[in-house]
Amino acid sequence: MAILADQDTKVVIQGITGREAASFTRDMLDYGTRVVAGVTPGKQGQEVHGVPVYDTVRGALKVHPVDASVISVPPGMVKGAVLEAVENDIKLLVVVSERVPRKDVIEFLEAAREQDTRVIGPNTLGIISPERVKLGMAGGPVEDVKKAYTPGDVGIASRSGGMTTEIANLLTTHGFGQSTCIGIGGDPVVGSNFLDLIPLFDQDPETKAVVLFCEPGGIIEESLAELVISQKIALPIIAFIAGRFVDDMPGVRFGHAATIVEGDKGTAKGKIESFKKAGIHVAESFSDIVKILREVI
């Protein structure tokens, strides 16, 4: 079992006729993902790599049952696309688009929450459950995905898209397969952050440990440490925190309001300390991830 999606998940691509979307649609199909329809307003009747295109999500759903949508549209149109999917009762959305205004993200997440819709992204490369399903651009063309990703029992959640594949590759090189690998998206606010995903991995009988890729900024890591303590999460978590050098740089000064909300959190050092207090394993170097995995699995 993987989390979020599997080989039976039927997918619609919103914005399928875009250059990037058409390209990752091809890669998803090659990997065996069931892409059943695409949506681009005004382009109904066309096909993209054999996938029929519809004007509206509702129109696509009349013909094809759908479980998930991958959204790749210009930044200003993302809010509308997400609301369209939410209102048509699609329960898993992967928002690939970057540079979406923060207010739009918050607003569509409010709508998604009311309908119990899970959102990954924005600004995510997507999700891969090896040999089962690939949603979005993650890993690239199928032959590249196969080299880096192998099925197994380690979950990955990463704030960097490229490092999702890099961690999978490290694990594969050392004989650890992966259950589900998620690029959570690079923005300060994303639909599903570590706090949202760790409980899912924790409940997944197939996932035996999770690797997190963290960066400075924000307070998600600190909040995760609190969650692990308060909910007594026993799932082994191994965190790698990149950008330690950023702490030493004459940095950006946060405004008063941000300081009140976040206190002195947000530095790599602070994140490492809170993780250690919560019993989350911190990999001192990238290769140490493997060493720790051998100890905990």
Place this chain on the structure above:
Amino acid sequence: MRLLEHESKEILGRYNILIPEGDVVGSAEELKMDGPVMLKAQIPLGGRGKSGGVIGVSSSGEAKDKIEQLLSTPIRGYRARKILVEEEIDIAREFFMAVTYDTVAKEPLVIFSQEGGVDIEDLSATQPEKVQKELFTVRGRLPQYRAREIVSEAGISGRMLLGLGAILSSLADIFLDYDATVVEINPLALTGDGKLIALDCHLEMDDDALYRHKDQAEKLALDNRYEGGRKSTDFERKAAEIDNLDHRGVAGRMIEFDGLIGLIIGGGGASLTAFDAVKQHGGKPANYCEIGGNPSVLKVKELTKHILTKKGVDKIAIIMNVVSNTRVDLVARGIIKGILEAGRVPSETVAVFRVPGAWEEEGFKILSKYGVPYCDRSVSIDEAAKMAVERTP
């Protein structure tokens, strides 16, 4: 993007929030106001008061002197091009209010405190009960009744409850209408004659939303707003020019350091990882950069040449995560060409080449031809960084 105080206050004014009578001047000659006034240097950071950026004067003669002084003195690395001249306000009491996003709750958050002033962070840490915080929704906004609930919980009632509630609700409207990531009034003064006036305002707009705020975007793009901030070095500026040679991928976002190992690293997360690893192994990087998105051979070539122009840099480490979009062969070709055009020998100049992924066979073929040491995907980013450090004298 942070607006200057007078730009933020102009927006408060549009929402009927009282601000002091004032004028923005670019020189002493432009001064029109008389009598005791406050002079405030318009720079894009807080803590001005503590750094001499805010001066109270009693006469216009003194004002003229001090305006020239403020315009010619840098404050924490910034030099103001404009001075806000404001009437002096008789302050009976100060409040604090702000709106920002709570990134964990994924909702906007309003903050109100009955004690305003510069030490609000300390107050929040030591006496959190004096700082009210409450989430609201983008779609529901912060109607006045909810704003009043917050102010009332702070123990305020009577006429002031109505006034503060109205301002707090308007501030939430400004936050949403202007796609702000933070807006703050500190202090909000209660005057001796019972008015509520915003003495200072800090507003930051979401860069990704500027496209729908044309007026503000145009103003923010003007380069005469102030001088300063961290100045790019010539080395960094040249790198940025290289990045602008064409629109294919990124190859040139650079921060200069004073070490000797030239770095060509990417993407974002992997750059942070590789830079940390070089430092952990005792290496001293000459630069930080991020490449990605399949940059053209031309850009990689020029970037390589450019890094080699830095004094003492004889070795370059090329380290990226497993790439799927960027082509390994194009990166390899750019690196080799750059080294050759710089009149160096590729096999001696590349400390390590660790870029596995799309088109790697072709890439490795090119590198082999020039005897350049490369690693495949079985070598991790930090192991590659270690090699780079070991191979750099």
